[in-house]
Amino acid sequence: MGGFDMERKCLQTADVEMKKWIKTHLEKQTEKLATAEYFEQMHQNLHRRLRVEMIKEKSFSEMFLEKLQRVFLLCDHTRVFQRAVVGSFLFVFFLGIVSFNSFNLLKNNSKKIPNSLVTNYESPKIERVEKSQHSQTLVPSTPPLLSLPSKEDLEVESTKLAPNFHNSKDPHYVIRDALTHYEAMVAF
Amino acid sequence: MKKAIPEVLDQSPTDQELILRMKSGELDAFDILVERYQKRLYRVIYGVLLHHEDTNDVLMETFIKAYKNIGGFRIGASFYTWIYRIAINTAISFKRKSKSSPQPYPYFPDDEEGKMEKEFVDYRSAEQAVRQMEIKELNKVLNDALSKLSEKHRAVVVLFDLEELSHSEIAKIMGCSEGTIRSRLFYAHKQLQKLLKNDNSFIS
Numbered sequence: 001m002g003g004f005d006m007e008r009k010c011l012q013t014a015d016v017e018m019k020k021w022i023k024t025h026l027e028k029q030t031e032k033l034a035t036a037e038y039f040e041q042m043h044q045n046l047h048r049r050l051r052v053e054m055i056k057e058k059s060f061s062e063m064f065l066e067k068l069q070r071v072f073l074l075c076d077h078t079r080v081f082q083r084a085v086v087g088s089f090l091f092v093f094f095l096g097i098v099s100f101n102s103f104n105l106l107k108n109n110s111k112k113i114p115n116s117l118v119t120n121y122e123s124p125k126i127e128r129v130e131k132s133q134h135s136q137t138l139v140p141s142t143p144p145l146l147s148l149p150s151k152e153d154l155e156v157e158s159t160k161l162a163p164n165f166h167n168s169k170d171p172h173y174v175i176r177d178a179l180t181h182y183e184a185m186v187a188f
Numbered sequence: 189m190k191k192a193i194p195e196v197l198d199q200s201p202t203d204q205e206l207i208l209r210m211k212s213g214e215l216d217a218f219d220i221l222v223e224r225y226q227k228r229l230y231r232v233i234y235g236v237l238l239h240h241e242d243t244n245d246v247l248m249e250t251f252i253k254a255y256k257n258i259g260g261f262r263i264g265a266s267f268y269t270w271i272y273r274i275a276i277n278t279a280i281s282f283k284r285k286s287k288s289s290p291q292p293y294p295y296f297p298d299d300e301e302g303k304m305e306k307e308f309v310d311y312r313s314a315e316q317a318v319r320q321m322e323i324k325e326l327n328k329v330l331n332d333a334l335s336k337l338s339e340k341h342r343a344v345v346v347l348f349d350l351e352e353l354s355h356s357e358i359a360k361i362m363g364c365s366e367g368t369i370r371s372r373l374f375y376a377h378k379q380l381q382k383l384l385k386n387d388n389s390f391i392s
Contacts, residue, residue, distance in 0.1 A: 015377060015381065018377070018380060018381060018384060019349045019377075021326065021330060022330060022334070022345065022349050022350070022380070023349050023350050025327055025330045025331070026231065026234070026235050026346065026350050027231070027350070028327075029234070029327075029331075030227075030230055030231045030234050033230075033234070033243075034226075034227060034230045034231075038244075039223075039227075042226070042244065042247065042248065043219075043222070045248060046222065046248055046251055049248060050252065050255060053252060053255075053256065
């Protein structure tokens with residue numbers, strides 16, 4: 001009986017000793033591996049991962065609204081107000097430049113076209129359009145007459161436009177060139 | 189910049205308060221919870237996996253799961269039981285998926301330095317030097333013995349011996365009956381004793 005008790009006691013002390021050893025062993029190891037630097041790094045990584053998870057779960061509009069809230073609620077109000085004023089001023093300035101440029105452009109264009117031409121041109125055009133509409137409805141296969149330049153005019157023009165080669169004054173070359181020009185015009 | 193790991197102080201907010209703050213959208217509250225539990229969770233997860241890199245992955249996963257599912261946490265329940273449960277389940281499922289074996293007893297450079305210094309100090313005392321060597325040897329033996337247990341048995345050993353939790357608390361964390369926990373613990377201790385007895389250096 002006494003021997004059994006002794007054995008049991010020995011086993012219990014061994015068990016207690018073992019538990020103590022396991023505890024100190026694991027504690028020592030974790031203390032060495034999990035340092036303050038490690039936890040700091042872990043925090044940074046965790047924040048990054050959480051941000052990614054949040055982005056995954058949220059839609060663009062939600063994120064945009066949050067950003068706006070952060071800008072207008074959490075930031076310094078006076079700074080936001082200053083930025084808004086500067087921004088609006090710049091926008092107005094930009095609009096002013098654009099409108100001034102467009103006004104100048106319009107002014108220049110109106111100066112270039114004489115009024116008499118505008119009035120002379122507009123009235124017959126409307127009439128012609130009306131007429132052509134009528135003719136199209138009544139007579140379908142009459143193509144409108146094109147005022148094509150004469151062959152001589154084109155020849156003269158081609159000699160003017162011909163490149164300054166040595167043989168550019170050759171009459172055959174000029175006629176050939178004029179013909180091709182004429183053909184191209186007709187085809188067009 | 190070294191951050192001191194804060195212990196739960198009397199004036200610091202309770203877990204329940206922090207969870208309520210978190211539920212209302214305060215993310216700083218989660219940071220406090222992370223700082224409060226990171227060391228303990230690391231210890232438990234490391235006890236199960238015996239691998240530093242794997243422990244790091246599981247620890248991160250645990251916190252992310254906790255953050256995502258905090259909405260489902262019932263106010264009034266124990267937070268540490270809840271987060272320990274997440275950690276243990278994540279570690280066990282991670283182990284099943286990865287099938288990586290536990291690391292051998294890691295090499296710590298400061299161990300060597302310390303040993304050198306101590307060797308100089310204890311140069312005259314041969315007994316101390318022998319003791320140092322024995323401790324190092326024992327650490328290796330303990331690591332080998334622990335790595336021979338299954339993850340579930342290791343988890344029970346770690347929660348009982350290291351975290352000093354009661355059988356009922358471990359049962360809640362592991363999601364099984366107290367009887368199962370008792371039998372697992374008994375089996376694990378027996379196995380460890382057997383493994384360590386085989387090595388003559390441990391129990392003399």
